[in-house]
Amino acid sequence: MMNLTKIYGPVVYLQLGNVPAVVTDDPSFVKEILKKQDHVFASRPKNIASEYFTYRNKDIAFAPYGSHWRKMRKICTMELLTPKRLDYFQQGRIEEAQCLVRSIMEDHKLNKPINLRDKLGALSSNNLTRMLLGKRFFGPGNAGPEDAAEYKKMIYEAFSLVNSFNMADYLPFLRPLDLQGHERRMQKIMKRSDEIYEAILAEHRKRGRKGLNETNTFIDVLLSLPGENGQECLCDETIKAIIGDMVAAGTDTSSITSEWTLAELMQHPEIMHKVRNEIDGVVGYERVVEESDLDQFQYLRAVLKEVFRLHPVGAFLIPHVAIDDAEIAGRYHIPKNTRILINTYSLGRNPASWNRPLEFRPDRFLEKHVDLFDPEYRIVPFGAGRRGCPGASLGTSMVLLGLSRLIHSFEWSPPHGKSVKDIPMIQAFNSMILDEPLHLIATPRLKASLY
Ligand code: HEM
Numbered sequence: 001m002m003n004l005t006k007i008y009g010p011v012v013y014l015q016l017g018n019v020p021a022v023v024t025d026d027p028s029f030v031k032e033i034l035k036k037q038d039h040v041f042a043s044r045p046k047n048i049a050s051e052y053f054t055y056r057n058k059d060i061a062f063a064p065y066g067s068h069w070r071k072m073r074k075i076c077t078m079e080l081l082t083p084k085r086l087d088y089f090q091q092g093r094i095e096e097a098q099c100l101v102r103s104i105m106e107d108h109k110l111n112k113p114i115n116l117r118d119k120l121g122a123l124s125s126n127n128l129t130r131m132l133l134g135k136r137f138f139g140p141g142n143a144g145p146e147d148a149a150e151y152k153k154m155i156y157e158a159f160s161l162v163n164s165f166n167m168a169d170y171l172p173f174l175r176p177l178d179l180q181g182h183e184r185r186m187q188k189i190m191k192r193s194d195e196i197y198e199a200i201l202a203e204h205r206k207r208g209r210k211g212l213n214e215t216n217t218f219i220d221v222l223l224s225l226p227g228e229n230g231q232e233c234l235c236d237e238t239i240k241a242i243i244g245d246m247v248a249a250g251t252d253t254s255s256i257t258s259e260w261t262l263a264e265l266m267q268h269p270e271i272m273h274k275v276r277n278e279i280d281g282v283v284g285y286e287r288v289v290e291e292s293d294l295d296q297f298q299y300l301r302a303v304l305k306e307v308f309r310l311h312p313v314g315a316f317l318i319p320h321v322a323i324d325d326a327e328i329a330g331r332y333h334i335p336k337n338t339r340i341l342i343n344t345y346s347l348g349r350n351p352a353s354w355n356r357p358l359e360f361r362p363d364r365f366l367e368k369h370v371d372l373f374d375p376e377y378r379i380v381p382f383g384a385g386r387r388g389c390p391g392a393s394l395g396t397s398m399v400l401l402g403l404s405r406l407i408h409s410f411e412w413s414p415p416h417g418k419s420v421k422d423i424p425m426i427q428a429f430n431s432m433i434l435d436e437p438l439h440l441i442a443t444p445r446l447k448a449s450l451y
Contacts, residue, residue, distance in 0.1 A: 011332050017170030021339040025346040027353055030377040032328045033340055038385035043321040045339050047169045049162045052186040059241035061249060065323055076390050079221050084214040086394055090291050092130045096123055097405045105451045108442050113415040116262060117437035120255040121152060123402050128250045132243055133200055134217040154189050159252045161186055163314055164430050197240040250391050253313045254398045256433050260311040261403055263438050264360050266420050275300050279408045288450055289404045291397060302365035308381035309348035315432055317342040317383045344380055353378040410442040
């Protein structure tokens, strides 16, 4: 599917079983869909995975366009991801970055290669669950190693099921057969994650309501807000769906991006050197990186854009759906209910937009400024418009803080007996993650008291 536009042109119409779909990787069409006619393409398709994981679309990311989505999106931006609340939880993110560095030091003392997928996964999970639930899942003071491993596996599996192709979504008569076994896996994950969220809800209810302010975790805020249609509170399923959305939307996205960044930097030592020089120049050697330093890391930000261009978190944005008949570029008729698949993978590699597109060259973003929300839609790492990612600023800060701490605190090298050429720079089948978890050796480079 990723190569269709190369063969047939910038807009391809497909009939996927019962479902009409349009695939595009052309910036001008993407602009038309996400900006000029954003209101027409702002809905989401129903599919089996979202039915399970979002309590029948009670969340934000998969909710169809309408009053429920509008209300939840408003809660998300006006009550949860507010600058004040994100500022308040900054201390937690700093502590998590320090825990990451310490746990790498422990592995270093044992002479162990570092499994960066595990470390970065723990970092983003803890960052999110501290803010959402007031709870860490990994490391000291956590929910217990077994709970953590189970929770991590669940998030990972749910994320991959949502992103994978399920035949029964397109040929509904196949659904009772569950030929790919997806639905059985979904039922199992959902049952267990529901038990976990029920227990967390009960625990927070028991503590009672406190005054609403920026120090509240997201779950406490959600428990305090009035519900829909004059209800006193939001219903439990809605709260669980929103929390599940944020965990799924914020965890793997951040850790996948950070893992690719380190893998690319290992392949390009001269770029790693420039990034480290930049961080050293701002921070020096007497303290560790703080969030307030991140604005000054212009080169690291260019590196991150280059990673988003070549390795977006999904090959496609979450599908959009036309809520009405539409016409794009004055010549393509798009019938109501058509699914719109924006191919971010080939958008970032489109030779019409990018010079030598397959080369990893962050400097291109310094020679010519391109924003993460690019007005020309040559990259759309966070989507755009009404359905654009509301966690973009938090996600960017989490990734930049984790990476800059790792690069400032350690020299990195391939495991003993291997070279950078042995790091397989290929993505997994059916997903955008590195095919194999990145393992590296860490050597501390700052004075001992900073670890
Ligand atoms: C590096 C980190 C992240 C990346 C790359 C990313 C990327 C994306 C993308 C591509 C979309 C789909 C946009 C579209 O369909 O047009 C999205 C949607 C969304 N993201 Fe993120 N995201 C990140 C972090 C986060 C975080 C930290 C949160 C919240 C805690 C979050 C919450 C959401 C939500 C709720 C949606 C659905 C919006 C809607 O449908 O109205 N994301 N994100």
